[in-house]
Amino acid sequence: MAPFALIGPEDRAALPPDVVDAYPLTATQLGMIIELRARPDVNTYQDTTSYLIRDDEPVDGAALQRATQLVVDRHEVLRTGFELNRYSVPLQLVHRTARITVGVSDHGVLGPDGWRPALEEYAARERRSPMDITGAPLIRVHAHRAQDARDWWITITECHPILEGWSFHTMLMEILTGYREIRAGRTPAEPEPVPFRYADYVAAEAAARDSQEDRDFWRGVVEGRTDTALPPAWQGDRTLARERYQHMLDFRDLEDDLRRLATETGTSMKAVLLAAHMKVMSTVVATEAFYTGLVCDARPEIVGADEVLGMYLNTLPFAMPTGARTWGDLVRSVHDGLTALWPHRVFPMQVIQQEFGPGGRLLDVFFNYLDFRQVDKSLLDWDATYNDNDNEFALHVFTISGILKLNTTSHRLSREAAGRLTALYRTVLERMSLGPDGDARAACLPAAEREGLRLLDRTAEPAGRPITVGEAFARAAAEHPDRAAVRRGAEELTYRRLDAQADAVARALRERGIGPGSLVAVAPDHGPDRVAAVLGIWRAGAALTPADVPGAAGLPAVEPPTGLPDDAACVLPGPAGTPVSHDELARTLEQLHDELAARGAASAGGRPGCAPGRRPPRPD
Missing domain, CATH: 3.30.559.30 (Nonribosomal peptide synthetase, condensation domain)
Structure with a gap:
């Protein structure tokens, strides 16, 4: 891929004079930079790695500096910075030169925990010191030596969007082998050129899209x-x-x-x-x-x-x-x-x-x-x-x-x-x-x-027959009858009272011949769910269905009060779903108790019907 082949003429004309190539970021590079900028407190993808160098001589800072600079000069990506906003698309700019300064720290006599505290402290400082991604090189190299240790450590901090693991370790080997050559008084050999550049990979990703x-x-x-x-x-x-x-x-x-x-x-x-x-x-x-x-x-x-x-x-x-x-x-x-x-x-x-x-x-x-x-x-x-x-x-x-x-x-x-x-x-x-x-x-x-x-x-106890919802409610009512089951403002509807209302509903249904095999309609699209009514229907042995499903017309039903509060506390199950407030729920339970007990829930002759003076909800 020829230099500048992946950008337009306007972008090229706006480039600084020391830039020898420019091309768009890959999707992975851009994603990493977005994550990096999203958490400046963490500096995601600015990674620090330290290696213990086995050596028979103390670290030579000048030789390490020369070896590292040779590697930076050799690889375009180590002379690359990122510009996200100045051009028509986010670009990475390859500079003709980039200067790196290798640091060396003397740690004196190591403590009982050895090198670990010093390395952790250094890595923490690196994470608190974000790189300027527009500059190059986007790596930092540092050597650590101690008074009582001949071995030393090399630490490399990288902006991960420029290097993956294979490239990172290739770079590490080039630095260390070059360092050994320079320290021995020799000039490191330059690798043979290859017919491939990172820009070729950028072009391959664009084609894959x-x-x-x-x-x-x-x-x-x-x-x-x-x-x-x-x-x-x-x-x-x-x-x-x-x-x-x-x-x-x-x-x-x-x-x-x-x-x-x-x-x-x-x-x-x-x-x-x-x-x-x-x-x-x-x-x-x-x-x-x-x-x-x-x-x-x-x-x-x-x-x-x-x-x-x-x-x-x-x-x-x-x-x-x-x-x-x-x-x-x-x-x-x-x-x-x-x-x-x-x-x-x-x-x-x-x-x-x-x-x-x-x-x-x-x-x-x-x-x-x-x-x-x-x-x-x-x-x-x-x-x-x-x-x-x-x-x-x-x-x-x-x-x-x-x-x-x-x-x-x-x-x-x-x-x-x-x-x-x-x-x-x-x-x-x-x-x-x-x-x-x-x-x-x-x-x-x-x-x-x-x-x-x-x-x-x-x-574990042997598994028995699963208890029903009705049985679970009865058990809860027996264990703590005076605990609040439903709240209405400052007032409370206890388990004892809800249990009594459910019993009244069940008695009213049985008196009208409604029991096992019967189907009772409950309208979910008007007002709150009939908690007492549902419990009562189950206690009577009957089944229930939402009133707005096919076949529900004519089944026993009670029309709920009209008007719903704006501050609904939940949504009842059912095909339509109905918002419910605690106040509405408590008030309707009381109404149902009085209405079902006084008027019944079936018409004369045992045929499913509705309360006198009311009509069943029309299926919507």
């Missing part, structure tokens, strides 16, 4: 399914401050067996771990008609494209396969799903959300399989990594090097619930590690959950 084939594919994934929704009961205390935290599960003891499962099914480790995630989510949502978010690498399949830094992520809906009987079936079905979506992975999630989503966010939970094979683990201690990142999702599940991590917030998932969810992942992975022939339909509850159900089953 116009693809009807892509559009039809994603419509088929979303329609008829729901997103993965975490149970509301799992939320933490929202009156407390929001806290983002991480739960980790080490499954390296199962990794060989899980890789064997991938081999035996002719799939991949990614398919195995995604299948485990889908099984866990199906247990949480109790349905198979759902999708979860899947982070996809949409980088083009071009030789050398993996060396070009940028933001190539697209988080897409992945549907739960149905009909899988064994773990092998499930893993193969997931692999088939991954294969099917691959040609359509560039189509933006944001467009799917706008065109086919249920309204609001399309995804709240997503899974990410990570494998940064370019990382030279002889240069750093991979297990000692410390990171501080934030996003808008309720739950971010990712796997890397035999570790499964759950990133969430205390508002969306309590620590106790996160622990239960982590245990569920462990149980599913253990079952899958036994081989492809295991039953994928069976419940995979952790031991603690099974024990809880066993104790509940042991202590």
